[in-house]
Amino acid sequence: MQKAHHPELGEIALTEVMGALSDPIRVGLVRVLADGRERGWGQLRAPVAKSTLSHHLRVLRDAGLTRTRQEGTRCYVTLRRDDLQARFPGLLQVVLSAMEIDDVGSQVGLRDGADP
Structure with missing residues (x-):
């Protein structure tokens, strides 16, 4: 697998x-x-096929919202909270609050046995 591209902060x-x-x-x-x-x-855990989940994760990474790290055959993902705060101060918190109020994305979660 080739190394994932992550946009620089200014990008x-x-x-x-x-x-x-x-x-x-x-x-x-x-x-x-x-x-x-x-x-x-x-x-x-999401109500989509693994290939579709992979697509969604790639869209988030390409937009600069997440960072993906590969370790052997496993991939790990984190939210680029600090980068987003530096680039667009306050935006992520406003969006997260609105998501919570409107319950958008509640069908996505963690698999049983994954840390809460």
């Missing part, structure tokens, strides 16, 4: 971030990752 565009957040599955993934913990892709 993260608001239109790309907002576009990535236009899908409820991706919103749910951001909600799960908002606790700041790195998660293995296998820990994530």
